[in-house]
Amino acid sequence: MNPLDKLVTYFENFPGIGARQARRFAFHILTMTPEETKEFSALVSGLQDSVAECASCRRFFAQNDGRSDICELCASPARDHGKLLVVERDTDIRSIERSGVYDGLYFVLGGTVPLLDSRENKKLRGGGLKRIIEARLGSGLNEVILGFSVNPDGENTGRFIESIIREIDGADKLKVSHLGRGLSTGSELEYADPETLKNALQNRY
Numbered sequence: 056m057n058p059l060d061k062l063v064t065y066f067e068n069f070p071g072i073g074a075r076q077a078r079r080f081a082f083h084i085l086t087m088t089p090e091e092t093k094e095f096s097a098l099v100s101g102l103q104d105s106v107a108e109c110a111s112c113r114r115f116f117a118q119n120d121g122r123s124d125i126c127e128l129c130a131s132p133a134r135d136h137g138k139l140l141v142v143e144r145d146t147d148i149r150s151i152e153r154s155g156v157y158d159g160l161y162f163v164l165g166g167t168v169p170l171l172d173s174r175e176n177k178k179l180r181g182g183g184l185k186r187i188i189e190a191r192l193g194s195g196l197n198e199v200i201l202g203f204s205v206n207p208d209g210e211n212t213g214r215f216i217e218s219i220i221r222e223i224d225g226a227d228k229l230k231v232s233h234l235g236r237g238l239s240t241g242s243e244l245e246y247a248d249p250e251t252l253k254n255a256l257q258n259r260y
């Protein structure tokens with residue numbers, strides 16, 4: 056396979072990108088200046104070294120000092136450490152932070168549990184979530200918010216998390232809440248507008 060076709064194949068594997076878009080991306084790179092190409096390839100090759108996965112919430116964050124294993128959200132004393140919002144993926148956190156209505160902590164589960172194949176839950180960070188909740192129960196955690204998309208898989212994932220929470224000693228002190236119905240059925244959290252997210256969080260039940 057020639058380099059151009061190889062690059063197209065990489066782009067085709069990107070989420071939501073089809074064969075035609077992948078070709079357009081590759082041909083766009085051919086129109087870039089040598090400086091742009093150099094910067095672009097340096098960014099790609101250095102990305103995994105400059106970004107780390109937070110040991111607490113599991114989101115990716117830019118490591119400025121190169122040492123911290125906790126992201127700035129988890130480390131911030133200004134955040135409400137009594138609330139933990141569980142989301143499917145990193146990009147959901149970006150959307151919620153943009154809405155500016157949530158001041159608690161997060162946990163990135165890493166996916167959802169499909170309604171038709173619950174064995175898929177093994178690929179998620181259920182064990183990691185259980186350990187974080189156990190650890191944080193002693194330091195004031197009092198609410199876990201299930202922040203999943205409004206669709207059958209999202210609801211199934213919510214039940215999976217509730218089953219994990221029931222296994223935790225002292226979990227009866229925890230309030231487990233769901234995002235309010237501001238989110239329309241079938242909608243993905245990542246694409247919800249800030250106003251909708253704000254309503255969903257304020258009207259959680």
Ligand SMILES: [Zn+2]
Pocket residue numbers: 109110111112113114125126127128129130
């Ligand atoms: Zn974090």
